[in-house]
Amino acid sequence: MNKKILIIVLIVVVLALVGGGYYYWKTEMQKPAVQQAAEDIQKTAANISDDIGKNVSPDVTIPAISLPNLEANPYNKTNPFSNLKTNPFQ
Secondary structure (H helix, E strand, C coil): CHHHHHHHHHHHHHHHHHHHHHHHHHHHHHHHHHHHHHHHHHHHHHHHHHHHHHHCCCCCCCCCCCCCCCCCCHHHHCCCCCCCCCCCCC
8 A cells, every 4th residue: 555655646746846847837938938039020120121221222323434525426437438539530
């Protein structure tokens, strides 16, 4: 009979420890994880909005370019033989 009582007491103690551990885990360990997850989400959202704000519209300024003297009609210089005489017997 002593063995039965000893086994019952051990089972009750083990169940009490498991139940107490589950209660501690459920109440104490879950709160920081939820709070940490909320803080991580807020930081990630802030980082994403900063990155989006920086890369949406890049600087598109066009520098002033000093061009050489350009003619209005560039086709005037397309024929390299335009200054030749057409009739050599004149």
